[in-house]
Amino acid sequence: MHKLVTLLFTLAVVFTSFGQDIDYKNPKEYEIGPVNVLGADNFDHTAIKLIAGLRQGDKITIPGDDISNAIKKLWNEGLFSNVEIVKEKVIGDVIYLSIILQPRAKLSRFKFNGVTKKEADKIREEIDLFSGKNITENLIFQTENKVEHFFKDKGYYLVKANIVRKVDTLMSNSEIFIINVDKGEKMKIAELNIVGVETVKEAKLRRAMKDTKQKAFWRFFKRSKFMDVAYKRDKLALTNKLQEEGLRDAEIVSDSVYIIDEKHLGVDIKIDEGEKYxxxxxxxxxxxxxxxxxxxxxxxxxxxxxxxxxxxxxxxxxxxxxxxxxxxxxxxxxxxxxxxxxxxxxxxxxxxxxxxxIEGKEATIGDIFIKGNFKTNEHVIRRELRMKPGDLFNRNDIIRTQRELMQLGYFDQEKMDFIPIPNPQDGTVDIEVVVNEKSSDQIELSGGYGANTLILTAGLSFNNFSVQNFFDKSAWSPLPTGDGQRLSLRAQTNGMFYQAYSFSFTEPWLGGKKPNALSFWMNNNSYSLSGNLSRADKDYQGISITGLGVGLQRRKKIPDDYFTAYYELGYKYYDVRNYNLLAISNGYSNNIYAQYVLSRNSIDAPIYPRSGSRLTFTAKASLPYSMFDGVDDYSSYSQQDLVKFNEFYKLKMTGEWYLPLTTDKKLVLAPRFGIGFMGAYSQSKGLSPFDRFSLGGSGLTGGVNAQVNGTEIISLRGYGTTSTVVSSTIADPMIAKYSVELRYPISLNPSAMFWVYGFAEAGNTYTALDRFNPFNVKRSVGLGLNVNIPMIGMLGFSYGWGLDALDPHSDGYRKGNDILRANGQMPGVFQFTIGTNIGDL
Known part of the structure; x- marks a missing residue:
């Protein structure tokens, strides 16, 4: 409107300036003489004349549309705040014209009042302001509108933005914008009323409105702030929900947003539901x-x-x-x-x-192209493909292939794509597999606190290694990679009390024909009570465990191809000297065992699963020496003779599920359970002191004691930092544990993936089979944060509260603490973990 008034005023001035010597009743044709341009010293005068369409020698009719059209053309450029074309003189049939221009002011700089520096930086990304920009009324209006929209999305419904223009005395024809913002209070929705619907429950309609929620004390993941854009989107979602309930003629008749008080809004929505179909x-x-x-x-x-x-x-x-x-x-x-x-x-x-x-012809797979694998060799990807050229096209095969490639951990799961390229002329379809490499190797330099001691860790994990290129100098950049082999080196120490070293290697496709994974590992753990790890020292008190093993994992097709079977043969040697934390204080033990693991894994991604499940059955056993030595009564045997050859059998069953609770599959419920039992072949010989279950703490170091005692460490958050806090000092032969987590990702970027969660878990160990009670458990609740950084791995931070009194046999049993816990006065426990599987059954 302002532009229109200015243009009409300008045209009126022009007609007045042409009034002298011009007969409006009798239009006359003139030849344009030299055209003068005034007031636009910083502009190209020739360009201005071309834009206006007034060239010397051209013919124009006065009065007529030629002059008014020239003014409109210059005005539409948006460069001038005032445009005039006046007659200088007329000589014969030649008219001399002057174009008088007033250039618009330019923006030199701008600043904010009433906002924080962080808010100002974000607003700058939203508004289109820069030094030298021409100032128009529309620019001012749009800028104020964008600033207000920015804060309305933050819940400041009553925000007002006002731009004050100030002349810049340092630059000619320039102005400074001072953007004043009055945010007001954050407005929350105190009342959300949906009326006019009788056939659908109001609660169901409220759930359909994802971002417009009424204030409630229990609402954590979705705030009740009012956002205009989200409100419009939710009104559409509300209509769609009504149509899903058979009310396809339903419509919103009216709606209103009103202020209740300085901090609260009310929203009323009136609906005509129509008939049900x-x-x-x-x-x-x-x-x-x-x-x-x-x-x-x-x-x-x-x-x-x-x-x-x-x-x-x-x-x-x-x-x-x-x-x-x-x-x-x-x-x-x-x-x-x-x-x-x-x-x-x-x-x-x-x-x-x-x-x-229209069924169409059956299509077969043509060529399969792999793109984006700058690090991983193509054969590593192709051996995971569930389809091959010549097969009938099967969409389920593509979905399954995507899952298998995700499980490798080499690619960004958010950017992986399968693009079918149909060839209708020959009935084939080419498949383009697009991957985006991410770092899968890990360099671990960290410290963790557990069992009242600081544990330093250094490790290297190469998850996409290539032995074949080990002697090829050109492949070292910085290491030979691309064949999918896994090589891991790790060391831990806290000085002269504890040291641990481990090495492992896995070839996932032994022979390159079938997915048979061959693995080899060896490790050594040493712990000293005397602060001296030299076993040659006469005052040495400690234990050393050396182990090695080989394993083979095979994919199975029955009952389905989500199953795998793992076979392992291992050996451990225990060397105990002056160590009074075990049934044997001096001596040694040999542990030769076999292990079988049957697992079904259908989770969709290894780091942050959003669907699927993992079920695992494990059987582990040593040779039954007592069945062949002809001895029925071992009461006269020394402890050294009893453990010279360690014998036991062990059974475990675990399960975990990932259940998406939202359509975007971000909010995930993850329940788990685990149960384990360790038995002896001979009741007279008794139970082995090794390989028992230790429950408690975070499992970070097992409390150093648990690792070197040869026990299996299971975490239980909320009950202290040592691994045996719930179990007895020498660990126990039976265990039950249940947990559930509610997870929500903050970032799924593969360079730094992290999510928050709330947990509830319960577990206990039992000293004997007749004391096993899966409902006699120690419960805890808490909150946590998991961070996955490719070069470091998974880091976990949690804070939990134990809810139950410990049993008297527990290593962490303190009568005073149990009284506090029973009265709800026991403080929470902060725990830190490294790795994804540590501390799980």
């Missing part, structure tokens, strides 16, 4: 491969069901469970399949459909 008769046309009855079963919609167009589209085109007609055909080669739903009419509120199918 149902599915009528559904007929199929064009189906040759599958009979109609089978398609009806897959569709899962029958006559009389509440009408839900969203559900119909999911069952036809794509559902999260792959229970849809399109998947049915595409998983059997019909890449060019089409299905067209046609609404055939409405009878008594029942909507009839005709589903027209």
């Amino acid at each position: 149902y599915f009528g008769n559904i007929t199929w046309v064009g189906n040759a491969k599958y009979r109609t009855g089978y398609l009806d079963t897959v569709l899962g919609i029958k006559y009389g069901d509440v009408y839900n167009k969203t559900l119909l589209e999911q069952r036809l085109f794509q559902s999260m469970e792959s229970r849809d007609i399109t998947s049915l055909y595409m998983d059997r080669g019909h890449l060019f399949f089409q299905i067209i739903p046609i609404e055939k009419g409405v009878v008594d509120n029942h909507i009839n459909y005709e589903l027209r199918i």
Whole structure:
């Protein structure tokens, strides 16, 4: 409006300036003489004349549209605040003109009042202001609007932005913007009223509005602030939800947002729900491969069901469970399949459909292209592919291949893509596999505090190593990589009391033909009570455990190909001297054992799983020496003779599930359970002092004692930092543990992936089989943060509260502490962990 008034005023001035010697009743044609440009010293005068269309020698008619059009052209450039074209003189039929311009002021700089520096930096990214920009009324309006919109998205519903223009005395024709912001108070939604709906519960409608929530004390993950853009989006979601409930004519009649007080808003939404509709008769046309009855079963919609167009589209085109007609055909080669739903009419509120199918020819896989693998060798990717050239196209094979590639841990799961390239002329489809490499190697230099001591750790883990290129100098950049082999070196120490060294190597595809993973490992753990790790010293008090083993993992096809079987043969040698924390204080023990692990793993990603499960059964046993030595009574045997050859058997069962609670699969519920039992072949010989279960702490160092005592460390947050706080000092033969976590990611960027979680867990160990009670457990709750950095690995931080009194046999039992815990006065426990699997059954 302001521009229009200015333009009309300018044209009026022009007509006045042309009034002398001009007869408006009799238009006359003139020849343009020299044109003078005034007031635009910093502009190209020739360009201005070209823009205006006034060139010397041209003919113009006065009065006429030529002058007014020239003014409009210059005005539309947005460079001038005032434009005039005046007659200087007329000689014969030649008219001399002057273009008088007033350039717009330019912005020299701008600043904010009423906002923090952090807020100002973010606003600068939103607004389009820079030094030298021409100042217009529209620029001022848009800038104020963007600033207000920025804060409204933060919950400041009453925010006001005002730009004050100040002349810059240091630069000619320039101004400074002072952007004053009055944010006001953050406004929360105190009342959200949805009226006019009787057939759908209001709570269900409220849940459909993802970002517009009424204030409630229990709401943690979604704030109740009001955002205008989110509100408009939620009104659409509300309408869609009503239509999913059969109310396809439902509409929002009116809505209002009103102020209750200085901190609270109210939202009223009035709805006309209309009539309720149902599915009528559904007929199929064009189906040759599958009979109609089978398609009806897959569709899962029958006559009389509440009408839900969203559900119909999911069952036809794509559902999260792959229970849809399109998947049915595409998983059997019909890449060019089409299905067209046609609404055939409405009878008594029942909507009839005709589903027209174009099956198309079966497509076979053509070429498979791999892109983005600058580090991983192509054969490592190709051996994980579930499809090969010549196979029938199967969408499920592509989904499964994506999962297998994610499990390698070499690629960014958010950027992996499979692009089908159809070739209708020959009935084939090429597949382009796009991966994005991420760092999978880890350099670990860290310190952790556990068992009242500081543990320093140094480690190297190369998860995509290449032995084949080890002697190729050109492959060292900085290390030979790309063949998917895993090499790990690790050392831990706290000085002269504890040292540990380990080495492992895994070839995931032994022979390169089948996914048979061969692994080899060796380690040594030494612990001294005397602060001297030299066993040659006569005052040495401690224990040393040396172990080595070889394992083979094979993928199985029965019951399904999510199963793997792992076989291990291992040996450990225990050297004990003047060590009174075990049943044997001096001597040695040999432990030769075999282990079998049957596992089913269908989780979708190794770092932050969002769906799937992992079930594991483990059996571990030594040779049953007592069955062959002919001895029935070992009461006369010394402890050294009893443990000279360690014998035991051990059974474990664990399970974990990942259940997405939101459509974006970010909020995940992760329940787990684990149960374990260790037994003896001979009751007379008794239970082995090694390989028992220790429960408590974080499992970071096991409390150093637990590692060197040869026990299996299981974490239990909230009950202190030592690993045996819940178990007896020498550990126990039975264990039960249950836990559940509610996780939400803050960042899924592979360079720094981290998420927060709340947990509840319970567990206990038992000194004998007759004392086993899976419901006699020690409970805890807490909060935590996990951070995964590629070159470091997984770091965990948690704070937990133990809720139950410990049993008298527990190593951490203190009667005073249990009284405090029973009265709810026991302080929480902070714990720090390194690694993903430490401390789990």
